[in-house]
Amino acid sequence: MKALAMLDQNENGLYPISETFPQTNVSPDPQSEQRSGGLRDRMAAKLGFDIPPLEIGRVSPSANLFSNPILVPSPILVISPGFSLSPFLQSPNMLSNSSSQIVPPCPIPNDAPPKTVESSGDAHATMIISNNNLPHQPIEVDLPPQGGSDDIPTGNSGAPLVPSFDSEIVAVADVMNPISLESGSKDDNKDREYNQEEDKVEDHNVVVEPPSRKRKSQVESEEDHPDDGFRWRKYGQKVVTGNANPRSYYRCTYTGCEVKKLVEKNVDNVKLVVATYDGIHEHVPPPERIRKSSAKNQSGSSISQDPTLGLGMLPSSVSTSQLLPSPLAPQMDMMQYYMDGLSKLPSLPVNQNHGSVNRDDETMTDRVISDGTEVYKAIRD
DNA sequence: CGGTTTTGACCGGCGC
DNA sequence: GCGCCGGTCAAAACCG
Numbered sequence A: 001m002k003a004l005a006m007l008d009q010n011e012n013g014l015y016p017i018s019e020t021f022p023q024t025n026v027s028p029d030p031q032s033e034q035r036s037g038g039l040r041d042r043m044a045a046k047l048g049f050d051i052p053p054l055e056i057g058r059v060s061p062s063a064n065l066f067s068n069p070i071l072v073p074s075p076i077l078v079i080s081p082g083f084s085l086s087p088f089l090q091s092p093n094m095l096s097n098s099s100s101q102i103v104p105p106c107p108i109p110n111d112a113p114p115k116t117v118e119s120s121g122d123a124h125a126t127m128i129i130s131n132n133n134l135p136h137q138p139i140e141v142d143l144p145p146q147g148g149s150d151d152i153p154t155g156n157s158g159a160p161l162v163p164s165f166d167s168e169i170v171a172v173a174d175v176m177n178p179i180s181l182e183s184g185s186k187d188d189n190k191d192r193e194y195n196q197e198e199d200k201v202e203d204h205n206v207v208v209e210p211p212s213r214k215r216k217s218q219v220e221s222e223e224d225h226p227d228d229g230f231r232w233r234k235y236g237q238k239v240v241t242g243n244a245n246p247r248s249y250y251r252c253t254y255t256g257c258e259v260k261k262l263v264e265k266n267v268d269n270v271k272l273v274v275a276t277y278d279g280i281h282e283h284v285p286p287p288e289r290i291r292k293s294s295a296k297n298q299s300g301s302s303i304s305q306d307p308t309l310g311l312g313m314l315p316s317s318v319s320t321s322q323l324l325p326s327p328l329a330p331q332m333d334m335m336q337y338y339m340d341g342l343s344k345l346p347s348l349p350v351n352q353n354h355g356s357v358n359r360d361d362e363t364m365t366d367r368v369i370s371d372g373t374e375v376y377k378a379i380r381d
Numbered sequence B: 001c002g003g004t005t006t007t008g009a010c011c012g013g014c015g016c
Numbered sequence C: 001g002c003g004c005c006g007g008t009c010a011a012a013a014c015c016g
Helices: A002-007 A030-047 A061-065 A086-090 A092-096 A166-175 A188-204 A287-298 A329-344 A361-380
Strands: A055-059 A074-078 A124-130 A137-142 A215-220 A232-238 A247-252 A260-265 A272-278
Touching: none
Parallel strands: none
Antiparallel strands: A055 A074, A124 A137, A137 A215, A215 A272, A232 A247, A247 A260, A260 A272
């Protein structure tokens, strides 16, 4: 999302939320589609590939997710299967480290070629981000099957409520320099195979349905098990071959949620935590965690800084009315959640120099927060 | 006291 | 069949 905002950066370096979050205009605005389309066109022009339109739907995610017929329908984002902003919001690195910088999903000038990375896992795409210690840090996100997924709830429009990781990641991979990560893992072969698939995608502009819903992220973290907004219960730990650092096994504690997470430290860099998510949360993060997140955000330390934030989560349905009682609450909560995420997004300098911190980063971030808050406030009012 | 973590044991898949 | 390995179980310990 932030990356999208960046792509639409105006000459002042600001990212008006009205364009950054065209879909946040919760009222059915016939012009919003037009605006969104305009932004989309500009982005598409910059990115060099066609971006399916974002759709705004008034659907009841709760009805789908929780089968509660009385809940007031709440506006949620319905992202077209062909495009989703979720990776940007979900990108832990984007939300985690104020000093980290994201390589935008578009060709950017750079003095030196980014550290080569390749998608890993059986269905991963790769995003390259940088950070002070790791100039180009990969985020690897597994791609869930597109469409036809039994367990991914869909809205009235049929678009998945669970954020889609497929095509947008592929799109990101398209315009970046996906290459090889020095992982040496036994998944490398599969990685290469999938890269070939991505190449096909690039050739034909067709999204290939990935076979796995696993998602893998490699993030920097001082913690062995960084908080990601969800509650996990550790059920095992094992030292696996090829890595002296033990691998920890976590299960989501949410009743009925089968999502699992494997966390292990990178062999080469213990500051890198590799988190592999198995499954997709079809529930929202614990409300207290969200509130805690907001509170912590203001104090500069939050779960949004968690490197693994959001992977495998369900941000577009965060605004279920189960969280807050007011009919307006769902919208507010969603907005707050997005704003929380936005507020933690570091600035996205187009000109990135090997992870060096843009001196204007903080200022730019502040401005973004300020603008976003103001615009959001205006929307709310 | 309820939830979480720890940790050794157990199980199934896979290669030899 | 055997051993290795990754993943899971479950009881005890720990913690707030």
